[in-house]
Amino acid sequence: MASQKPRLSRELVLSAALELVDDEGLDALTMRRLGQVLERDPMSLYRYAENRAALLDGVSEMVLNELAIFPADPDWKAQLRRIAHDLRLLALRHPNVIPLLVTRPLSTPLGMRPLGTVRPLEQILALLIDAGFAPTDALHVYRAYYGFLYGHILNELQEYIVDPEENEALLRLGLHRLPAKDFPRLRALAPVLADYDGEAELDQGITILLSGLEAHLDRAVAATP
Amino acid sequence: MASQKPRLSRELVLSAALELVDDEGLDALTMRRLGQVLERDPMSLYRYAENRAALLDGVSEMVLNELAIFPADPDWKAQLRRIAHDLRLLALRHPNVIPLLVTRPLSTPLGMRPLGTVRPLEQILALLIDAGFAPTDALHVYRAYYGFLYGHILNELQEYIVDPEENEALLRLGLHRLPAKDFPRLRALAPVLADYDGEAELDQGITILLSGLEAHLDRAVAATP
DNA sequence: GCACTTGCTCTACGATGTAGACTTTACGCG
DNA sequence: CGCGTAAAGTCTACATCGTAGAGCAAGTGC
Numbered sequence A, B: 001m002a003s004q005k006p007r008l009s010r011e012l013v014l015s016a017a018l019e020l021v022d023d024e025g026l027d028a029l030t031m032r033r034l035g036q037v038l039e040r041d042p043m044s045l046y047r048y049a050e051n052r053a054a055l056l057d058g059v060s061e062m063v064l065n066e067l068a069i070f071p072a073d074p075d076w077k078a079q080l081r082r083i084a085h086d087l088r089l090l091a092l093r094h095p096n097v098i099p100l101l102v103t104r105p106l107s108t109p110l111g112m113r114p115l116g117t118v119r120p121l122e123q124i125l126a127l128l129i130d131a132g133f134a135p136t137d138a139l140h141v142y143r144a145y146y147g148f149l150y151g152h153i154l155n156e157l158q159e160y161i162v163d164p165e166e167n168e169a170l171l172r173l174g175l176h177r178l179p180a181k182d183f184p185r186l187r188a189l190a191p192v193l194a195d196y197d198g199e200a201e202l203d204q205g206i207t208i209l210l211s212g213l214e215a216h217l218d219r220a221v222a223a224t225p
Numbered sequence C: 001g002c003a004c005t006t007g008c009t010c011t012a013c014g015a016t017g018t019a020g021a022c023t024t025t026a027c028g029c030g
Numbered sequence D: 001c002g003c004g005t006a007a008a009g010t011c012t013a014c015a016t017c018g019t020a021g022a023g024c025a026a027g028t029g030c
Helices: A010-024 A031-037 A044-046 A051-066 A076-094 A095-107 A115-130 A135-159 A166-174 A185-189 A190-194 A198-216 B011-023 B031-037 B043-049 B052-064 B076-093 B094-105 B115-130 B135-159 B167-176 B182-190 B190-194 B200-215
Strands: none
Touching: A010 A031, A010 A051, A010 A095, A031 A044, A031 A051, A051 A095, A051 A115, A051 B115, A076 A095, A076 A115, A076 A135, A076 A198, A076 B190, A095 A115, A095 A135, A095 B094, A095 B135, A115 A135, A115 B182, A135 A198, A135 B094, A135 B135, A135 B182, A135 B190, A135 B200, A166 A185, A166 A190, A185 A190, A185 B115, A185 B135, A190 B135, A198 B135, A198 B200, B011 B031, B011 B094, B011 B167, B052 B094, B052 B115, B076 B094, B076 B115, B076 B135, B076 B200, B094 B115, B094 B135, B115 B135, B135 B200, B167 B182, B167 B190, B182 B190
């Protein structure tokens, strides 16, 4: 009765994997558990991903595909700002996936990454080059931008606490464990830490960075020849 | 014969762990393997770390202790710049530990982290507050700064290739796997990617960021009242 | 000499990733 | 229809992992 085990597919497997990760964290994503979710023998998964690592890559890719980039937009600053906010929201939607996004590339040379995870890089380069940057400068801008962006996201997720009810309480409780003599400033900042506005903080940072970049490579971006 | 198993200690265990991670990567750090390195039963390790996760935290802490911060320095910008370069070098010395530094805090609220990993935060806050920033602004500056710094390090490590001989070859080889039609700009940038000057890139980024921050919170930092 | 703590070891268990051989299902073609 | 081949899914088995729990050994204070 009910749906009789619809045929498996890569998409199906990956989205079940993502759901599992979102719901229960990275460690919950074991082959056996995933097999169980899909009501299939764990071994069947190996048809759709070479091994667990590849499965994780697949999840990364799938998540990054949620990010829309329009490389044709002539207003590169606006576009970069929008992407930043989108990526931030995406991170908040899938916090458990972020370690993957950040960690997997460290052990995989650029050329061997899942295409979906390299595409944003290509597209942002396109955006910048089309906007008038020399390719080399585009790369510099990309690095500064993406570096800052990922840094911010990591920062924000570190301070992210799920239940806004217990938010301040929990935070204080946590901070309370720090020896008062060694961490006076941190402890004093508890209330400020408690209401962290990640969106505003990101936006300001991006503003600073973008105008700084523009000024620094002061070859003004001529819109079109 | 030879040295008869010197008494174990937390330091000993942790530094053996760090060495193992540096030499063979995070996955090589298993309780059994570490026990073997120390010529001790794996179970003995549990005297010095509650479990594997705590061991990893210990390694993080040990690495971060290599970072010297002088919160009393009145020249906050110079100090932040120096710290940035120091942390970068530290990352290059222990690339395999970086995933830990970045990933563990995501699952540990501020107050429950190993003290050694929170101390830099406290010290930088001290530096900034002593330099005249209001505590809240100090926190903002810290976030932007550390966010950018970690972002840069992640970026650089991603492009880091161990063997400088094969450097360009490998990179090209890697990039060659990308479909030419979908990734034209990236492929065109191969030579530029091949000689990446992380130090310069970091320094420029820091310059942009610091001057941007100073301007943005334009409440000029009065040295002393 | 004895009691006790501390460092360390032994054994054992459940869970994990995955290789390899197997069975079942789907499907194209006569 | 039916038959043959390929694809999808399963079963069994193994090495390796973290770690609980009981026990052993050596040092320390009385």
